[in-house]
Amino acid sequence: MPGGSLDRMTTTIALVTGANKGIGLATARQLGARGMTVLVGARDAARGRDAADKLRAEGAEARSVPLDVTDAASVAAVAGLVEREYGHLDVLVNNAGIIRADGAGLPSETTLDSLREVYETNVFGVVAVTNALLPLLRRAPAARIVNVSSEVGSIAVMTDPEGALFALTSIPYPSSKTALNMVTAMYAKELRDTPIKVNAANPGYCATDLNHHSGFRTPEEGAEVSVHLATLPADGPTGLLWGYQMDAGGGYGVLPW
Numbered sequence: 001m002p003g004g005s006l007d008r009m010t011t012t013i014a015l016v017t018g019a020n021k022g023i024g025l026a027t028a029r030q031l032g033a034r035g036m037t038v039l040v041g042a043r044d045a046a047r048g049r050d051a052a053d054k055l056r057a058e059g060a061e062a063r064s065v066p067l068d069v070t071d072a073a074s075v076a077a078v079a080g081l082v083e084r085e086y087g088h089l090d091v092l093v094n095n096a097g098i099i100r101a102d103g104a105g106l107p108s109e110t111t112l113d114s115l116r117e118v119y120e121t122n123v124f125g126v127v128a129v130t131n132a133l134l135p136l137l138r139r140a141p142a143a144r145i146v147n148v149s150s151e152v153g154s155i156a157v158m159t160d161p162e163g164a165l166f167a168l169t170s171i172p173y174p175s176s177k178t179a180l181n182m183v184t185a186m187y188a189k190e191l192r193d194t195p196i197k198v199n200a201a202n203p204g205y206c207a208t209d210l211n212h213h214s215g216f217r218t219p220e221e222g223a224e225v226s227v228h229l230a231t232l233p234a235d236g237p238t239g240l241l242w243g244y245q246m247d248a249g250g251g252y253g254v255l256p257w
Contacts, residue, residue: 018096032060069125153177188239202243
């Protein structure tokens, strides 16, 4: 059997990128609580080790894996590790993300350097990691891919004059999430005849380092969205943006692209 023994093939393996803090760490914790072996992807190896140590102390089966989603060698190394140690991957949560804005956040003040930096992580990194791990996801009985997006990537939400986000004008982060939504839809189309489901998660406005802890939802609440999509049953949906619905007054559901 490729990659390992029957015991390894029957262990549920989840990889979460950017899992050393915030929503990523909360996602790893919740997946670990469900009995999965969680690979804690982190660009900073020391922080990744600390996060994995913390999860293990809480009773989870967790392992740190250094992973910079913008570095091809790093991505290949993680794919090789999963291949050698586990032989398959059941869950991939593309959680790593960054935010940049120039000046007052106006389109006319956007620099190409900021745009490129955000896209390297939020879009190109997701494609690189997904493509590297897709052969291992195909080996799982019914793998799940979750791309952590945002309601700010929804063109319908962002252009609604009555919506809570209409005043936001920044290009880099919102447009990267719009691109990520399309990436999600295209993978879902490619894999529609397989057991693999691919969805985009909207955790909502959570208090994390990304927004200087200004969000009104907790990382744990945000992680619930990714965990739901990572554990969908066989008859669950694919190719959706799903999560917290701020403009609908709260609760969870499908958001417009």
